[in-house]
Amino acid sequence: MTSATLATGTTPFQTRSPREAVLPVKSNDSVNGEYRLMVLAATPETLDCKPGQFFHLLCPVGAVHQPYLRRPMSIYGYYPDRGELHFLYKVTGEGTKALAELGHGDTLNVLGPLGQGYTIRDEWQNLLLLARGVGLATLGPLAQEAQRGGRNLTAICSARSPDVLMSVEHFRNLGARVITVTDSEGTSGMDNIQRLIESEIAQTGVDAFYTCGSNRMLKLLKSIGATHGIPGEIALEQQMACGLGMCQCCVRSFRRNGAIVQLRVCREGPVFGIEEAIEW
Amino acid sequence: MVNLATKLGTLELKNPIMPASGTFSDDLAGMFDLDLLGAHVTKTITAEKRGGNPTPRVCEVHGSMLNSIGIPSKGLDHFVQEVIPFYKRYEAPLVVSISANRADDFARLCEGVSVPGVAAIEVNISCPNIEADGKAFAIRPSTTREVMLKLREATDLPLWAKLTPNTGETVEVALAAEAAGADALVVSNTLLAMAIDIRSRKPKLGNLMGGLSGPSLKPIALRMAYQCAKVVNIPVIGCGGISNAEDVVEYLIAGASAVQVGTATFINPTAMPSIIAELTAYCFRNGIADISELVGSVRDEEAGDAMIFMEAAP
Numbered sequence: 001m002t003s004a005t006l007a008t009g010t011t012p013f014q015t016r017s018p019r020e021a022v023l024p025v026k027s028n029d030s031v032n033g034e035y036r037l038m039v040l041a042a043t044p045e046t047l048d049c050k051p052g053q054f055f056h057l058l059c060p061v062g063a064v065h066q067p068y069l070r071r072p073m074s075i076y077g078y079y080p081d082r083g084e085l086h087f088l089y090k091v092t093g094e095g096t097k098a099l100a101e102l103g104h105g106d107t108l109n110v111l112g113p114l115g116q117g118y119t120i121r122d123e124w125q126n127l128l129l130l131a132r133g134v135g136l137a138t139l140g141p142l143a144q145e146a147q148r149g150g151r152n153l154t155a156i157c158s159a160r161s162p163d164v165l166m167s168v169e170h171f172r173n174l175g176a177r178v179i180t181v182t183d184s185e186g187t188s189g190m191d192n193i194q195r196l197i198e199s200e201i202a203q204t205g206v207d208a209f210y211t212c213g214s215n216r217m218l219k220l221l222k223s224i225g226a227t228h229g230i231p232g233e234i235a236l237e238q239q240m241a242c243g244l245g246m247c248q249c250c251v252r253s254f255r256r257n258g259a260i261v262q263l264r265v266c267r268e269g270p271v272f273g274i275e276e277a278i279e280w
Numbered sequence: 281m282v283n284l285a286t287k288l289g290t291l292e293l294k295n296p297i298m299p300a301s302g303t304f305s306d307d308l309a310g311m312f313d314l315d316l317l318g319a320h321v322t323k324t325i326t327a328e329k330r331g332g333n334p335t336p337r338v339c340e341v342h343g344s345m346l347n348s349i350g351i352p353s354k355g356l357d358h359f360v361q362e363v364i365p366f367y368k369r370y371e372a373p374l375v376v377s378i379s380a381n382r383a384d385d386f387a388r389l390c391e392g393v394s395v396p397g398v399a400a401i402e403v404n405i406s407c408p409n410i411e412a413d414g415k416a417f418a419i420r421p422s423t424t425r426e427v428m429l430k431l432r433e434a435t436d437l438p439l440w441a442k443l444t445p446n447t448g449e450t451v452e453v454a455l456a457a458e459a460a461g462a463d464a465l466v467v468s469n470t471l472l473a474m475a476i477d478i479r480s481r482k483p484k485l486g487n488l489m490g491g492l493s494g495p496s497l498k499p500i501a502l503r504m505a506y507q508c509a510k511v512v513n514i515p516v517i518g519c520g521g522i523s524n525a526e527d528v529v530e531y532l533i534a535g536a537s538a539v540q541v542g543t544a545t546f547i548n549p550t551a552m553p554s555i556i557a558e559l560t561a562y563c564f565r566n567g568i569a570d571i572s573e574l575v576g577s578v579r580d581e582e583a584g585d586a587m588i589f590m591e592a593a594p
Contacts (some may be wrong), residue, residue, distance in 0.1 A: 020548075020549060020550060058547065069547065242303070244311070246303055247546060248332065248337070249337040249349065251335065
C-alpha cells in the first residue's frame with residue numbers, strides 16, 4: 001500500500017498519549033473468502049488488554065478508500081510474549097476495505113485498548129461461549145483467558161456454512177470443546193442451539209455464558225439464564241465517533257436498577273450483563 | 281519566544297485553542313494534560329434531565345460526519361454538583377455550555393450555572409426555540425435579541441453566543457447578539473444535513489437529519505467568522521472543521537481571536553495539544569512573535585464592502 005497515506009494530523013502527541021500508537025503491520029492476509037487476519041507488532045503497554053476490549057482504528061486514507069472516522073474493532077488476540085496484536089475482520093465498508101489494503105511494511109494508528117471487557121469470576125469453572133460469524137473474533141481472547149485460568153470452555157460456533165466457520169481451530173487449540181452449527185446443515189436454528197445448551201447444563205453444568213452481537217442469541221441466553229439462574233455477558237456494537245465517551249453517539253438502552261438507562265457502548269461497555277442488555 | 285495568549289474581553293487565555301462543546305469531557309483527561317488547553321468547554325446541558333435522540337446518532341459522509349445526539353443531559357443539579365467540581369483541579373478557564381427551548385427557561389438555567397468555578401457561559405442559541413415553531417433562536421435577529429436580552433439579565437459572567445450556520449442572516453444575527461449584550465460570538469455550530477442509505481432507503485441518522493461537522497464545514501464556518509468579525513466589536517471564536525494549525529491560522533486571519541476544535545478530536549484524541557505545538561512552530565518559522573498579529577489580518581481591501589454581506593449564490 002505504497003500510495004496510501006495516513007490522514008493529516010495523525011501523529012500522536014508524544015509527551016502523554018499512552019493509548020494511541022502507530023503499529024507496524026506484520027501481515028494482513030485473507031483467512032477465507034470473507035475474512036482477513038491482521039497481525040500488528042505492538043509494545044507491552046498496547047498489549048495490556050482484557051478479553052472483550054476493543055481498539056479504535058484509524059483506517060488509512062488512500063486514493064480509492066477515504067474513511068473519515070475511526071473504526072472500532074474487537075481484539076481477536078493479544079500476545080505480549082510475541083509482541084503481537086491480532087484483528088479478524090470482514091471486508092464490508094469503506095473502513096475495512098481500506099484496512100485490507102495494508103500490508104507488511106505499512107503502519108496502522110490504533111487507539112486502545114478501550115472499554116470494559118468480559119469478567120471471569122473465580123468460582124466460574126464451566127464456561128459456555130456462543131457466537132456467530134465474525135462475532136467469534138470477540139470471543140477469541142476470552143477463550144485464551146479461560147485456558148490461562150484453567151477453566152473448561154465449550155464453544156458453540158455458528159455460521160452460514162461449514163467453509164466460513166471461523167476460528168474453530170483457534171478455539172480447539174485453546175483447549176475448548178467446539179460444537180459447530182450451520183445454516184446449510186440446518187443445525188443453527190435457535191431450537192437446536194437451545195437443546196445443545198440444555199444438554200451442556202444437564203451433563204457438565206454451565207457457570208456462565210458469553211456471547212456477542214446477535215439479538216436472537218441474546219434472547220435465547222437471557223431465557224435459559226433466567227430459567228437456570230446462570231449469569232452471562234454480551235459484547236454489543238453501536239456506531240461510534242470518539243470511542244472515548246465524549247460524544248455520546250454509541251449509547252444503547254439497558255435495564256439497570258429497575259429503570260431503563262442509556263449507557264455508552266464504548267465506555268460502560270462493550271461488554272454488559274445479559275440480564276441488563278435489551279433485545280433489539 | 282512566541283506569545284500565543286489571547287484576550288476574549290475580560291478573559292485571558294494562554295493560547296487560542298479550546299474544545300468545541302460536545303466533543304470534550306473528563307474522558308479526555310486520560311489522553312493528555314487538559315491544562316495544555318486555552319480553555320475548557322463542557323457539553324451543552326439543559327436544566328432538566330433528557331435522554332437524547334434515537335440511534336444511530338452518527339454517520340460518516342465523505343471526509344466529514346453528521347451527528348444527531350440531541351443534547352442528552354443529566355440536568356443542572358448533577359452538573360453543578362459533579363461536573364463543575366471536576367474542573368477545579370485545572371487552571372484553564374471553564375466555559376459551560378447551556379441550552380433551553382424557551383427564553384425564560386434559558387435565563388433561569390443561565391443564572392443557575394453562574395457559580396464559582398465558571399469563567400464564562402456559552403449559550404447554545406442554535407437549538408430549537410419552541411416559541412418560534414422549533415426554529416433555532418439564532419436563525420433570526422429578532423429571536424436572537426429576545427433571548428440574549430434575558431440571558432444578559434441573568435448573569436454577570438461573560439456570555440458567548442454560539443451561532444448557527446442555518447441562517448441567511450449571519451451579519452444581522454451577529455449584530456443582534458452583540459447589541460443584546462453578548463461578550464463574544466462562537467461561530468459556528470453544525471450545519472443541518474442528511475444522508476440516506478441507498479440500499480435500505482433509510483436515513484442514516486435515527487433522527488433523520490443532523491449536523492454536519494468536520495473539514496467540509498470549514499469554508500462555511502470560516503466565511504461566517506469573517507462576516508461576523510467584520511461587523512462586531514466583540515471577539516469572535518472560530519469553530520468548524522479545524523484539524524491542524526494551518527486551519528487555526530486561517531481563522532485568526534479571518535478575524536477570530538480564538539478557536540474551538542471539535543470533530544478532529546474524534547479522529548485524533550490528541551489533536552488539540554498537537555495543534556498548539558504546531559501553531560507555536562508555525563509562528564516561530566514565520567517570524568510571528570504574537571498571534572494577535574494574525575487576528576483580522578486578512579487582505580480583503582480589494583473587495584468591496586457589499587461582498588461582505590453577500591449571502592446569496594455568487
